[in-house]
Amino acid sequence: MLHLLKTVSVAALLAGIAATASFAEENTAWRLFISDHGEPVVRALDAGSGRELGKFATKVPTSLARSDSGKTIFAVQGKGDIVQAISSGISIGDHGDHGDLKIEDAKLLDVEFAGKKPSHFVDHGGDIALFFDGEGVARTTSETDVLDGKADFRETKTDAPHHGLAVAFDGHVLLTEPNKEKPDELPVGIRVVDASGAQVGDVHSCPGLHGEAASGNILAIACAKGLLIVKSGDKEPSIEFLPYSETLPEGKTTTLVGGRGLQYFLGNYGPSAVVLIDSTSKEAFRRIELPTRRVHFAVDPVRPKFAYVFTEDGMIHQLDVVSGAITKSLPLTDPYSMDGHWSDPRPRIAVADDAIYVTDPLKSTLHVIDAKSFEKTKDISVEGKPFNIVAVGGSGETH
Amino acid sequence: MLKTIRLAALMSVITLTPFGLASAFAEPLKVVASFSVIEDFAKNVGGDRIEVTTIVGPDGDAHVYEPKPADAVAMSKADVVLVNGLHFEGFLQRLVEASATKATIVELTKGVEPIKMKEEFEEAEEGEAADGHAHHHGDTDPHAFQSIANAKIYVKNIAEAFCAADAAGCGAYKANADAYTQKLTETEGEVKAAIASIPESKRTIITSHDAFGYFEHEYGLTFLAPEGISTEAEPSAADVAALIRQVREDKASAVFVENITNTRLIEQIASETGLKVGGTLYSDALSFKGGPASTYIDMMRNNITTIKGAILGS
Structure with a gap:
């Protein structure tokens, strides 16, 4: 893990002092990328100061996903039939005992992936898979190519358009298998294809499939009755089914996020609960009841012990993933009801450095919470309806 | 009547005291071992006075291990945490922070003379550094336990750590360590003889x-x-x-x-x-x-x- 030693001022970063220093210096930089619920725009903010660093036009209002490396932000525009890519301007080269931090301007890349109704974005070790629901097609590429401005991709087709996902995994592609009788319903399994496009083994059954996340070297895919757990195998990915434990009430997971620093998954389980999942533990599922319905949740990549859940009463909760309990709660916004359309404007969470950021779309505000004290420190005004948010950054040496 | 009650009270003290002491002794020292080799050393030194939880088990690779919340729970309950050190356990810092453990973290390579990673790899990595400056990727070899002479140092360090955490068991720990060290010496003789025959x-x-x-x-x-x-x-x-x-x-x-x-x-x-x-x-x-x-x-x-x-x- 990279250590946070010193934060340089934004002015210094912008002036390029760090980049021109002739000796190694430890610096920290974090950026936030925020999309608007109603306008086709992505804003880049310096996380520390809240200062806007750039504004990028998209085709339609977009959802956002960041690559594992944090070098690239993908603007997935389901209603615009396009995925655009933004270079975050921050890259950290891992050199084992230290990282090298490189800071440049964020910029919209001249790379687009067109296709009907793009939905799921998955990055696995720099291999990017984009799934286009309207075609039932996966387009896979590499982050290196995207950053080099190359829009080359490999296409893998499923049997029918459907709401699915794909993962590029160890030279194979994992693809959702549509429900043949009712393609409008959720997929029924995972098909593995090799580099030549040939199917490997049988379809792995996973009725009601929705939601995927990676944590370390494990990938989890949520199904109606449990999870598919995917690991590297000798020749092909190894996939096993982990049923929900009998102690859980009726329910299922449809959204997953993967722990960073600790290997676990956090998923929804019914509207008013979340579940902590450790597929290697005897007690694989720990369900945590929430005071009201869940709006959004995120893991803390800097403090592996914590994840955060926002609930419709306007509260954000600190979840200790080791003890499996909510340890702190903080009132933050007016209530945001989960009644209405699933994609109505509601808060989203991101963590950058020592702060937790929560968008408040109906108040044009970004709330900032100190991650250590779990107290609100400030509000940042953001034009429009700030909605999806991702954070990238870290610390490292600049030469 | 009063006498009877006093006697009964005394009797209960007499009967309860040994039970209480026995119970205090019976509580094993909670030890976390970072990987399977250390678990084996710890069991040889601690015997049944300790209870070991191992993070990276048999056939597991500590270099790439991803710690789980359950590991943090084990660490939070530990009295002593035994680790290799020399950056062998890349996950250690995360786990210490997540567990907020108050246990003593004992680096068993303390006292070992570290050796550097092989030069050909340093040269290769320097050659590969495309950004014009060389990087040394933690250039100390952490696999000190692959020398039996070093294994004896690990065992000595474990005995000292157990003595510090459980003074009452110190005699047993030292005796166990001595007996096990003797076995290590015999094994080392076998290894040397086998190599001499090649x-x-x-x-x-x-x-x-x-x-x-x-x-x-x-x-x-x-x-x-x-x-x-x-x-x-x-x-x-x-x-x-x-x-x-x-x-x-x-x-x-x-x-x-x-x-x-x-x-x-x-x-x-x-x-x-x-x-x-x-x-x-x-x-x-x-x-x-x-x-x-x-x-x-x-x-x-x-x-x-x-x-x-x-x-x-x-």
């Missing part, structure tokens, strides 16, 4: 990753490996080609897979050079119970027997 010209072999630097340093075999001291980084094509060239020039006598690494790379080297894979060496983890290397002593015996067998063809 012709000097045949003492270069190939494994997956640089886990045997201390074995080489102590006992005189030369180990070449496509991967560096950590399994985390993939070897470059140039590293693999260089190894294949060395085998073809008859500089290596045998090639081995390791229990913790993928066998593909070694199988590729074997198939391109015509060398037969000589067996499995246990590098950074013991085998499961019932396997050929479920204790440290069995691991060292199994490794040298496998090496000698493959080189001498017997």
Whole structure:
């Protein structure tokens, strides 16, 4: 893990002092990328100061996903039939005992992936898979190519358009298998294809499939009755089914996020609960009841012990993933009801450095919470309806 | 009547006191071992006075291990945490922070003379540094336990840590450590004798990753490996080609897979050079119970027997 030693001022970063220093210096930089619920725009903010660093036009209002490396932000525009890519301007080269931090301007890349109704974005070790629901097609590429401005991709087709996902995994592609009788319903399994496009083994059954996340070297895919757990195998990915434990009430997971620093998954389980999942533990599922319905949740990549859940009463909760309990709660916004359309404007969470950021779309505000004290420190005004948010950054040496 | 009550009270004190003491003694020292080799050392020193939880179990790879919330729970309850140190456990800092453990973290390589990673890899990495400056990726070899002389230092450190945490058991810990050290000395004699029986010209072999630097340093075999001291980084094509060239020039006598690494790379080297894979060496983890290397002593015996067998063809 990279250590946070010193934060340089934004002015210094912008002036390029760090980049021109002739000796190694430890610096920290974090950026936030925020999309608007109603306008086709992505804003880049310096996380520390809240200062806007750039504004990028998209085709339609977009959802956002960041690559594992944090070098690239993908603007997935389901209603615009396009995925655009933004270079975050921050890259950290891992050199084992230290990282090298490189800071440049964020910029919209001249790379687009067109296709009907793009939905799921998955990055696995720099291999990017984009799934286009309207075609039932996966387009896979590499982050290196995207950053080099190359829009080359490999296409893998499923049997029918459907709401699915794909993962590029160890030279194979994992693809959702549509429900043949009712393609409008959720997929029924995972098909593995090799580099030549040939199917490997049988379809792995996973009725009601929705939601995927990676944590370390494990990938989890949520199904109606449990999870598919995917690991590297000798020749092909190894996939096993982990049923929900009998102690859980009726329910299922449809959204997953993967722990960073600790290997676990956090998923929804019914509207008013979340579940902590450790597929290697005897007690694989720990369900945590929430005071009201869940709006959004995120893991803390800097403090592996914590994840955060926002609930419709306007509260954000600190979840200790080791003890499996909510340890702190903080009132933050007016209530945001989960009644209405699933994609109505509601808060989203991101963590950058020592702060937790929560968008408040109906108040044009970004709330900032100190991650250590779990107290609100400030509000940042953001034009429009700030909605999806991702954070990238870290610390490292600049030469 | 009063007398009776007093007597009854006294009796209950008499009967309860030994029970209370026994119960205090019966509570085992809660020990977390970072990986299976340390677990075996700890059990040999602690006997039934300790209860060990191991984070990276048999056949597990500590270099790339991802700690789980349950590991943090175990660590938070521990009295003593035994680790290798020298950056062997990349996950350690995260786990210490997540668990907020108050246990003493004992680095068992304290007192070991560290050796550096092999020079050819430092040179290769410097050559690969495209951004114009060299990087040393934590250039100390952490696999000190592959020398039995160092294993004795680990055992001594464990006995000291247990004594500090449980003074009442100190005599037992020291006696156990002494007895186990004696067994280690005997095993070391067997390893040295086995190596002495291998012709000097045949003492270069190939494994997956640089886990045997201390074995080489102590006992005189030369180990070449496509991967560096950590399994985390993939070897470059140039590293693999260089190894294949060395085998073809008859500089290596045998090639081995390791229990913790993928066998593909070694199988590729074997198939391109015509060398037969000589067996499995246990590098950074013991085998499961019932396997050929479920204790440290069995691991060292199994490794040298496998090496000698493959080189001498017997």
